[in-house]
Amino acid sequence: MAVRTVERSSDTEPLLSFEEFHARLRAVGEERYHHQHPFHLLMHEGRLSRGQLQAWALNRYYYQSVIPIKDSIILSRGPDPAFRRAWRKRIVDHDGDSTSEGGIQRWLKLAEAAGLNAEQVHAGTGILPATRFAVNEYLNIVRSRSLLEAVASSLTELFSRDLISLRMEKLRQHYPWLSGGLDYFEARLTQAPEDAHFAVNYVYENAKTRAEQELAIQALRDKCDILWAQLDALYFAYVQPGWSPPGAFRMEGK
């Protein structure tokens, strides 16, 4: 695949301390995490229409549906039973078990609260090709890069709790008809920080050189780009100029 420009660091550069490493990760989040994407700003200001929220719920479902596939790939690459035991939790969180419906099912409830048909959402009819491409790139990353980078690409979870807290408050305030569909976010408030805690420690302990630390930071940057690009595509298709590509979901009214 074509050349990817990563900040080069010679092996003579010192390893970052845990605090320094963590600060570098947080700086990536401040610059690139999708909390500051214009589509989210509109959402939090109550300026999205029902149709626009439907487009968001529909497209984001594709992302949700791929997460346990992504985590299964990581599971398949983890040589250590203790690592796999810890990582397996993520698949349960999303796919559910006998006691819990799981995140995918919860997202479908959100989509239904937004007025969509769950079966059609599940089938993926009308999602934007750009959503598919961005999300599939997440699979490419966890398949083709090192296990360390695959794990590091999950570290957007370091930033998600704050965004989810804010989003729940704003959705309840501006779109009360969605309030019955927020179980997904409720669950993520505790799941995401637990997962991030494990992953950041794993990455710090297993990055043995500064170059590996830099690759991990780049993987987080690339993951942020994947989230950001999904919102760019939604904005372009459903906000401004509002041109959805051939075959994609069309809003009724607005």
Added chain:
Amino acid sequence: MAVRTVERSSDTEPLLSFEEFHARLRAVGEERYHHQHPFHLLMHEGRLSRGQLQAWALNRYYYQSVIPIKDSIILSRGPDPAFRRAWRKRIVDHDGDSTSEGGIQRWLKLAEAAGLNAEQVHAGTGILPATRFAVNEYLNIVRSRSLLEAVASSLTELFSRDLISLRMEKLRQHYPWLSGGLDYFEARLTQAPEDAHFAVNYVYENAKTRAEQELAIQALRDKCDILWAQLDALYFAYVQPGWSPPGAFRMEGK
């Protein structure tokens, strides 16, 4: 990966004749090929700035650079020496040989004519993440689907000659400073129809059921989406609203 909705056709449905099959392919092109994308319409009306053309040349280079990788994957999956001999031509067309510089080099000349630095273009610095995701999906398709579908995904070449003829005329008319960089398009005027002729015959002869014919048509549709999404991303980042994501190429002036 998540469910992909493809038009289902039972095995009782009759095979399409060559003419019917060809008509179905052309209908996909009329609906989805990027000749009618607003970014191309602006280009052909002379309404793109130099900076916007630079963004186009830069991002499209990533696509060009991946084409011979895509064709090498198809080559690696072709069990028949005669097929590989025919397909090998494409790699030569793009990578060049002792007598010809090849399409990638020609695209760099276009980028230079647009005022970009060839080394930076080659390094891919500043391309849109959405470009990378869309183009990488082309690699996903030729790796993960059947050889028939991989070959069918090249069939946008059925439509490219008309677009390239028009584009050369319009670029010369509206952006005369680009005129020295059009060798890429000149070469494609003959290469693309030759390649499409081989590929459409191959797909027709090797699709043994109506279901396989439908999969081939879907592969062409998906390839059109890949081209379309690249222009959506350019439009969003550099035309309207003109928001390029963190880290991407910024236009100087406009």
